[in-house]
Amino acid sequence: MSGISKSFAGVHALKGVDLEIAAGEVHCILGQNGAGKSTLIKTLAGAHSPDSGTITWSGQDVELPSPQAAIELGIATMYQELDVVDGLTVAENIFLGHELAVGGMLRTGEANARTRGLLGRLGHGDLPPSREVGSLSAANKQIVSMARALSHDTKLIIMDEPSAVLDSEEVKNLFRVVRELTAAGIAVVYITHRLEEIREIGDRITVLKDGRSTANGLPVSGTPTSELIRLMTGRDVENVFPAATPIADDAPVALEVEGLSLDGVFSDVGFSVRAGEIIGLAGLVGSGRSEILETIYGARRASSGTVRAGGRTLRRGSVRDAVRAGIGLSPEERKSQGLLLDEPIFRNVTLSSFSRFARGGFLDERRERGVAAEQIDALELRPADPDRPARTLSGGNQQKILLARWLVNRTSVLLLDEPTRGVDVGARAEIYALIRRLAANGDAVVVVSSEIEEVLGLADTVLVVADGRVLTTVKSDQIDEHGVLDLVMKGTAA
Amino acid sequence: MSESKSQTISPAESGPEEPQPAPARRFTARSLLSGAVGRNLGLILALAALFAVGAITAGDRFTNIDNILVIIRLASIIGVISVGMTFVIIGGGIDLSVGSVMGLASVVATLSAIQAAAENSTWLVMVFTALAVGLAAGFLNGFVIAYGKVVAFMATLAMLVAARGLAEILANRQTQVIRISEFIDFMNSDLLGIDMLIWIFVIVAVAGWILLNRTTFGRRTVAIGGNREAARLAGIAVRRHTMYLYALAGLTAGIAAVMILGRTTAGTSTHGTLYELDAIAAVVVGGTLLVGGRGTITGTVFGVLIFATLTNVFTQNNLSTSVQAVAKGVIIVIAVLLQQRFAGQGAKSD
Amino acid sequence: MSESKSQTISPAESGPEEPQPAPARRFTARSLLSGAVGRNLGLILALAALFAVGAITAGDRFTNIDNILVIIRLASIIGVISVGMTFVIIGGGIDLSVGSVMGLASVVATLSAIQAAAENSTWLVMVFTALAVGLAAGFLNGFVIAYGKVVAFMATLAMLVAARGLAEILANRQTQVIRISEFIDFMNSDLLGIDMLIWIFVIVAVAGWILLNRTTFGRRTVAIGGNREAARLAGIAVRRHTMYLYALAGLTAGIAAVMILGRTTAGTSTHGTLYELDAIAAVVVGGTLLVGGRGTITGTVFGVLIFATLTNVFTQNNLSTSVQAVAKGVIIVIAVLLQQRFAGQGAKSD
């Protein structure tokens, strides 16, 4: 690809980007949130048509007017947004658009068999091909999407942040598959915000910044990480995890969870968080961590147990009660659970607090916008225009909106589910610092993350969760990544 | 902590630090303005085209002020209902029952007036009865939808059928004539040369606009329609608010009942038949998305006016009903096309 | 390199894991069965309850086989339309025009029969004309919606109005009585004791079921309704498919026109009035989500049968239409409540 440009209603997402991919290599694309990575690969996948620039495929200039055209050339894509259809089964999703059929009649048995093969390759032979995708967790949806990419006869597979919703075990599986692919001469374009992954499987790197390529085809070995970060951000970012401030001994308990259970998902979860403390929940995908947070928050109705916050026991299954008690949740799936995509940023930021800007029901939108703008600046949201619809932001910036929401609402207990999913290095350090600062200011924080390193680096105390049970509660400095994984493995096996 | 980072940001950024609030707000005002006109440009064009056709084909008969008032009067009753419908649809629902609730309210109100005939205060009783019936039916709809979790389409379809049946039973299928001259005189009076009917429409539309754009109620409505789950997780009482939305639609149906009583001096179970379709059509032509989350009162008002003008132009031109129907179909498509083209991103790209 | 597409799967696959088809199919069958019953349990209960009421109140008059056939005959025409409607709604759309397209098709078909009266093949001409008119109207709907990007609600509302008007013009508002006895005899004949009308319904429903569940067409329909963007990214020609969906709905309207011609022996522009509402109601009661992406033909068939049985029970009990209306409203809500309770997660948790 060369000289690719693309703009959306006034935003120049790409300004003459070049990208060259060799057969059998893993080509990583790096860049901050909003740098244009997804837009670039969407033009390569036929989902967007570029305003200018040419795409050359095996020596020939090609036009990719539709995804179909790209697929026919041998380009398969896993998109950043989960692109599965909830109402279809796993197998149907995988073969969507290229169904196994004779004269229009589906060969369900064959599709299921092949699906099982594909899932097996991905280390998920246990996922039934006829299960409806709507009932799967985000991680499993990602697996389905990966299996779909593999189901095509491809020369090039594009993966847009595939590891964002995966835990470390899953990522290992993914890498194994990627190595198989490259060994068979298939090229992989790999986008991620986790630089250590690039070290593990990447061959060459292209870096985007503000819609321009700042580096093309850098070899992975021989390019230091700090150089990459500088290319991406134009500055240095060190010390990703800020130092913890010690919690005062007399800090009151801000959130207390006792014997909390949700039938069939998790049982007897108990812990307490003091003001200024950060608790992390570590565990594998599907261990029920999201459900624990959602149940504490009242978004799911607990079958037993109590949650105390703000000095009282919360009503089960009442989000409003939780919010009133000063709890805030940043949900796992930001698009479906967090954002009003068509509404401007500032209204998304004030979604849980706008009534504070109202007198007698009448909103003072100027004040509202002002307060939201403060947070937009503080979190470095790009673009910093409070009136832009949330839909047009890149994934990382959308995540920041959710954090800003609870900052505006001045909550005292923050429940963060995958707060840095899809967030770039710079912003990630920023968010870590922010979480720390909040804790230092006396907020209690509960973090769920699939990156064990993140949990360990950020939390004061770690709860290791497997199969809906809390296996252990330890200080974060008394355990390392292997320790957690060992625990999880044993817990799951038992 | 944020100092070092802002160099990364995109070109628009003026200096190294602190975006000034002033240009931001200026930008906002401008974009809002252009947004409102832009969003409705297609509708304005469609309406203007209809006016041009009317003026050319029927000349002064069409353009004189009295005829304009005739058009607005015609639009006013559906208009009031459409304002309530706009809220329900923006909130992600639909209300098929408004027309028959209006019929029911008109019947109950006239019966109450006949019952209370001796008293002096009769006509206020009648008005309140109509509003109360509308509100109660709306609350019932909302309750069944929000707490019973019955799909709005079915719940209000059930109400459509049931309210019409109840109205027939109560009215014994007879048209109840109102003989309270104070009421009729009041409803037929005018203020500054504008009919009471039109005033009511204007007041309801303005109140609706304020409610949607300037209050927390409106904000919640958009949030619920845009992303119900996100609204719930943000701590909005989604079910209660949903119930209020249908109550509001019911209330507008009650107001419409009072208006039709004033206009026809009679209450009957057939009042409001198929008004739900007209209202939904006006709301959708006005650019409100049927899936919820986005819509405007201004658009709805334009939608109502377009349909009323269309009818008037047809009447003025003595077209056969069937030809009118065909022409109407074509014009609807053109109006929607115009509206969507000019609303720009309004239509989701496929 | 694009040719090799049907091998699709990359080489590594067949090696390590060799999935056993047998257990998988067993699992599938079981889950399908439990799924189908579970999903429709509420509907089955609602229908059973109605039957119980009918049997208790009207005894043998209700339960005898002839009456059951009367009910199914009543259901059959709306049933055929509802099958087409199910596809449109699952695909994320709506078609308000089916009823009036059916009216138009009936008129054009009878006129064509009268034109071609001399020939021997007359009645097949009539049948094909009806189907062709339905198909053409459906294609037009689909074209305007898919390529013109007009909201389905408005596009088909326009078609509703226009087709009815056109039918009136063509028929000159007269009812055309068919005097072709071969056709009438054929439509009134029976096979194995079951009427032709019912056979047609059964065939359409079974064909619809296969099309939805066993073909790429059906799976793509679900995909488009469930996640349009994902469908597009998977390489599906979303617009073309959308057009086909409306064409399919139009075709079923054409079939329904043939059926009503056989049943009433007359073509008139009033045929099919308000059938769109009945069809949508049946589809939604049957558990198909109005937002698209999920639904079943089985549910739709149950929905149609429930409404037809309801009407029959009312008639058997000689209830006044007004009382019927009130009861119907209540029963709709109960049926939907039952259906949603038993469909489990069908309703979004709130």
Next chain:
Amino acid sequence: GLLAGCTAGGSESSTADNRNSAEENAAAGDTVVIGFSGPAADHGWLGAINSSAIAAGDSFPDVELRVAEGTNDANLQISQVETFVNDGVDAIVLLPTDGAALTEAATKAMEAGIPVINVDREFSSPFAARATILGDNYGMGVSAGTYICERLGGQDDAVIAEIAGIDSLPLTQDRSRGFADALSDCGLSVTNRVAADFTVQGGEAVTSQLLSAAPEIDAIWNHDDDQGVGVLAAIDAAGRDEFFMVGGAGSANAMREIQSGDSVLEATVIYPSTQAADGIAMARLIAQGKTMSDLYTPSVPYRVVLDAPVITADNVDEYIQFAFES
């Protein structure tokens, strides 16, 4: 000629002079603009009302007829009347969707000096119309009931079914009341009653249900010959013929059935579809200050109620030429 719209008061000259001859009436006078508004022509009888009105308008060279879109919405019809008043038409012929609901609008038109001719569905105030021309819905029910009484002569356990039109319309209620009253005079009553919607499909649907609910029937009155096409189709399909049927309105289809002699349809009660045409003719006379020919009174009468004869095989030949094609 006298002033239009004045009451039929004393005359100044001799009665004989006042009398308009048919020729005088036929002769073109000043061109008058007449506005006509009726319910939606979604049904054969209403279609016939419409087309006969238009034909009447065309037949007078001095009449410019303005036809508004047919509607079942009182609100819209009021708006049409307002438009006519605005345009200053010379007379308005109004077949209201609901008599009471249009009274106020018609009164305003009258107050504006425009004579209103009320057709078929009566206003609730005598000041709302200059002239009223009515079919007789109650009388129609009475005629049908009386015919059935005569035919069944003394069979007092007879099963009688009624297939009504749109049940929410006052006119349906009037017909049913007349029918019930006439039946009770001979000791009978309606056993099964269903209501259709004046359409072929509606008639077919309710009749197939009705026949299933009532295995033995002696007589059926079907309010409307339009839906009658569907009613007959349902009867044929069910293969039932143990009863006889009486229709309503008097469509050509129904009369042909009666003529054929082998149909269950034995009779129909006419409900004139020429009412609006009569209304136009009267409106023209009123606007031009004439009276009806052969009347001595110098102005058009206030109220005309049209005849509702029963058509049977005996007199069908006489009437079939006036019947409307439904």
